[in-house]
Amino acid sequence: MTSTSNKSSVPLWAITLAEASARIANHTLSPSDLLEAYLDRIVAVDDRIHSYIHVAVEQARIAAEQAGKDIAAGHWKGPLHGLPFAVKDNYDVAGMPATAGSRLRLQHVPLQDAALVHQLKAAGAILIGKLSTWEFGTGNGGEYFDLPFPPARNPWDTNRFTGGSSTGAGASVAAGTTLFALGSDTTGSVRLPAAACGAVGMIATPGRLSTQGILPNCWSLDIPGPLAWTVEDCAMILDALFDQPLPAETTQPSLRRSVGQPIVGLRIAVVDDSGPGFPDADPPLRKGFEQALKVLEGLGAQLTRVKLPIPASECFAASRMIGPAETAAIHERELTEHADLMGFALRDKLMAGSLVRAVDYLAAQRLRRTVATGLEALMQDYDALVTFGTLHLPPRLGVEPEMTAFTVETMLTPFNLSGHPVMMQCNGFHKGLPLNWQIVGNRGDEATIIRVASAYENATAWRKKRAQP
Numbered sequence: 028m029t030s031t032s033n034k035s036s037v038p039l040w041a042i043t044l045a046e047a048s049a050r051i052a053n054h055t056l057s058p059s060d061l062l063e064a065y066l067d068r069i070v071a072v073d074d075r076i077h078s079y080i081h082v083a084v085e086q087a088r089i090a091a092e093q094a095g096k097d098i099a100a101g102h103w104k105g106p107l108h109g110l111p112f113a114v115k116d117n118y119d120v121a122g123m124p125a126t127a128g129s130r131l132r133l134q135h136v137p138l139q140d141a142a143l144v145h146q147l148k149a150a151g152a153i154l155i156g157k158l159s160t161w162e163f164g165t166g167n168g169g170e171y172f173d174l175p176f177p178p179a180r181n182p183w184d185t186n187r188f189t190g191g192s193s194t195g196a197g198a199s200v201a202a203g204t205t206l207f208a209l210g211s212d213t214t215g216s217v218r219l220p221a222a223a224c225g226a227v228g229m230i231a232t233p234g235r236l237s238t239q240g241i242l243p244n245c246w247s248l249d250i251p252g253p254l255a256w257t258v259e260d261c262a263m264i265l266d267a268l269f270d271q272p273l274p275a276e277t278t279q280p281s282l283r284r285s286v287g288q289p290i291v292g293l294r295i296a297v298v299d300d301s302g303p304g305f306p307d308a309d310p311p312l313r314k315g316f317e318q319a320l321k322v323l324e325g326l327g328a329q330l331t332r333v334k335l336p337i338p339a340s341e342c343f344a345a346s347r348m349i350g351p352a353e354t355a356a357i358h359e360r361e362l363t364e365h366a367d368l369m370g371f372a373l374r375d376k377l378m379a380g381s382l383v384r385a386v387d388y389l390a391a392q393r394l395r396r397t398v399a400t401g402l403e404a405l406m407q408d409y410d411a412l413v414t415f416g417t418l419h420l421p422p423r424l425g426v427e428p429e430m431t432a433f434t435v436e437t438m439l440t441p442f443n444l445s446g447h448p449v450m451m452q453c454n455g456f457h458k459g460l461p462l463n464w465q466i467v468g469n470r471g472d473e474a475t476i477i478r479v480a481s482a483y484e485n486a487t488a489w490r491k492k493r494a495q496p
Contacts, residue, residue: 039064040203041493044260047206048106051098058091058098058109061206062153065111069155069204075185075496077177078199080116081124082156087111090153097151107267108151113205115193116157117164119240120144127242129162130175130368131361141240143209143251143268150267155205158195164211165192165244165354166372167379168434169427173370180424181223182494183460187421188430190219193254197224200254201494207255207264211238213245214346215439217252218451218465223421223433225453225461225494227261227480228254232470233446236268245353247392248346248443257490258481259286261450265473285477287485291327295479296405298333298414298438304340305436308418311457316415316464319454322486323413323479331409335441336401341394342440348391351380395444402445403470411479412467414438416451420460438465448473452480453489 039047039061050056066084073079094109114120117127119137126132140148148154159179161170170178170188179194181187182202189197193210197220200208210217212230221228230252238249253264262282269282297320300307308316324330335342355362355377361369362377369377406412415438422429442449448468455462468476484490 040068043257044110044206044255044263045257047110048263051109052103054098058094058153059088061109062087062091062111062155065155065203065205068202072182072202072496073204076180076182076198076202076204077159078179078195078202078204079113080126080128080157080159080176080195083123083154087153087155094151094153104151105267106263107147109153111153111155111206112147112208113155113158113199114144114209115160115164115196115211117160117211117242118144118157118209120154120157123157125157125242126175127163128160128174128176129373131365133175137240139240142237144240146268158193158199158208160194161192162370162373163244163358164216164242165213165376167375168431169372170425170430171371172425178424181421182496183225184421185496186423187460188223188424188433190223190421191434192216193220196220196254197226197228200224200226200256202496203493207253207260209251209253211241211244211249211251212443213248213250213350214343214443215434215437217254218416218439218449219434219437221254221451222416222461222463226254226256227258227450227452228252229261229265229450229476230448231265231269231473232448243357245350246357247353248350258450258452258477258484259283262286262477280474282474282477285474286481288478288482289327290323290479290482293328293410293475293479294408295323295328295330296333296409296412297330298335298412300334301415301418301438302335302338302340304338305418308415309420311420312415312418312462315455315457315462319464319483320413322483326482326486328479333405336405337394337398337441339438339441342398342444343435345391345394345398345444346440348383348387349395351376352383352388353380355380355383398441399445402441402447406447406467406469411475414465414467416463416465420457442467446470448476450476450480452483454483455489456492
């Protein structure tokens with residue numbers, strides 16, 4: 028078994044997806060050796076971070092061995108062939124438990140894969156297992172230690188929160204218990220863990236990634252997304268998943284081609300104020316944000332300070348009408364028949380959603396349209412937009428006011444409501460905890476996000492630091 032890269036002292040679990048892909052393609056690394064490095068890492072650290080609910084050791088080993096044979100025989104399927112990944116436990120995987128972190132689903136074993144899992148397997152990727160999540164992939168912003176599985180912990184500080192609800196996805200990528208992960212985001216559930224754990228997390232333009240086989244949370248807002256360690260890694264994952272072009276396209280351009288492209292002359296809007304209703308960003312996040320802007324200016328981008336058309340607090344308030352109401356509609360039977368088996372966070376959200384009046388739900392949907400129209404008009408004048416992600420540093424796990432503030436007081440929901448693609452990116456550290464910002468693109472233009480984010484990433488050293496739980 029090869030536990031470290033033969034090109035450096037970097038352990039195999041810490042190399043990038045791009046490097047792992049290149050080494051497998053040129054036969055200097057076997058899928059089995061790469062997989063074993065992640066399985067060893069799981070044994071070494073996962074009892075402290077609880078990133079996994081289920082690890083499919085034997086199935087993964089069989090798949091990795093087969094991938095190695097196929098590649099050796101000249102049947103290389105593409106850049107993800109032989110690479111390990113894991114998925115949030117609200118994704119269906121044939122023959123594997125899909126508990127969604129709930130007592131209600133402990134015996135649920137799907138018969139077929141979710142569409143995105145199927146696509147990744149078809150691309151030759153190796154599924155390691157299922158990752159920790161809030162119950163049903165949702166919640167009320169807190170952790171209450173009342174679910175059948177322990178909550179995931181932040182690998183930078185195991186006394187701190189990972190962000191929700193793709194908790195294990197953020198922890199696993201940051202700690203190196205998987206190479207990349209898939210999560211889902213309704214009002215920030217990919218980007219919150221990416222922010223808390225220092226990973227790259229992205230949601231694409233709605234409709235570009237299938238939600239088939241993912242336990243629904245909110246029909247009108249649910250969107251899946253990948254988490255990885257670098258921007259290039261994220262681009263490679265999306266290239267494999269964007270198998271269907273947008274209606275106006277005849278071919279799907281490769282996002283990876285945008286990595287490393289210069290950003291000289293790009294017009295970038297800067298939103299440095301969430302508006303009334305939310306506090307200012309914590310001082311370390313503010314400092315990291317301003318320093319990151321200087322990097323973009325130094326790379327030749329043209330920055331303009333602008334304001335959101337609707338304050339972030341009002342966007343969140345609208346999401347509080349839409350999300351819980353739709354979740355309650357989806358899971359009404361479970362609430363009626365099995366509320367006693369639910370954890371507090373899920374039960375609290377479903378009960379609140381059951382009390383949302385139709386007039387308030389419709390008013391929130393109308394406000395959503397106003398947000399979408401306003402952001403679309405704003406973005407027409409710019410190639411991209413940058414803003415804060417969270418307004419707070421990762422909080423202490425179990426301290427409910429801190430966790431709720433971290434989850435609620437963000438700049439995330441405006442872009443869920445508007446349907447713009449967004450990437451969460453690490454832009455520094457403060458006392459060992461990652462800082463973050465968001466890069467937003469025009470609808471259908473994930474490529475410019477990749478271009479801006481990779482330019483920033485290549486100009487900084489943040490990706491050289493890895494979590495050691």
